[in-house]
Amino acid sequence: MPTSIKPILFRGKFDLDQIAAVLEGLEETIIFMLINRAQFAANKAAYDPGHSGFAGGGNRSLFELRLRYHEEMDAVFGRFCVPEERPFTSDLPHPRRRVILPETGLFLRDLNSVNMAGEILDAYRNLIPRICLEGDDGQYGSSVEHDVMALQAIARRIHFGSLYVAESKYQSHKTEYRTMIEAGDRAGLLAALTRTEVEEKILKRVADKVEHIQAEINPEVRRRIPAEEIMAFYRNSIIPLTKEGEVRYFLHRQLTDTFS
Secondary structure, eight states, X not given: OOOOOOOSEETTEEOHHHHXXXXXXXXHHHHHHHHHHTTSOOOGXXXXXXXXXXXXXXXXXXXXXXXXXXXXXXXXXXXXXXXXXXXXXXXXXXXXXXXXXXXOOOOOSOGXXXXXXXXXXXXXXXXXXXXXXXXXXXXXXHXXXXXXXXXXXXXXXXXXXXXXXXXXXXXXXXXXXXXXXHHTOHXXXXXXXXXXXXXXXXXXXXXXXXXXXXXXXXXXXXXXXXXXXXXXXXXXXXXHHHHHHHHHHHHHOOTTSSOO
């Protein structure tokens, strides 16, 4: 008989193996999304302010408008009620459906106190010219559509790791982390949560997956992404931003372990 997947919070304690499995699963999603974006040119015009092609679009780019409209729809459906789903835009509508979530096990009054969206957006924009061909193929709509999909997958991975990995570490070493939190010791927190050997394992796994996923790609039909670029994006952006999110979680965590 098939077995059911345990929730992240299981009988009051985090399942670290499942947290790691979720993060590993998101690697494949991110890689697929980036490969899809790389099928189009860099298309700088899609990001130029005031050139969206929309009447009344103001100073926004096509990319900004595509992201805004997409997140408005997501907000109405309740996407941003989920802790790891942090929006890139503000002043979004309230959900129009009732959203019932299981107990998260997180002790954070304001989920947006761990919102890495601005940093993620900057890192992603810097990645585009490294994985896409230079120039303009005119496929602006398709480009920004894939941008939104890739961005949301990257943001989900970073925020999931920031929140759940941080809380699991706190649960395992409460005295150590509580002391640093009370002292506001940002440097100490960053040092305590860093595991270089784990990071190197992730980087190798990501590079191997990029090669494996693209092994059967016909280069005359589909553009390949160098594994080194995705591995570098993990090393220089995804992993550091996840750790920064963990630090923010610690510094905003409720130390009472309860909400009154």
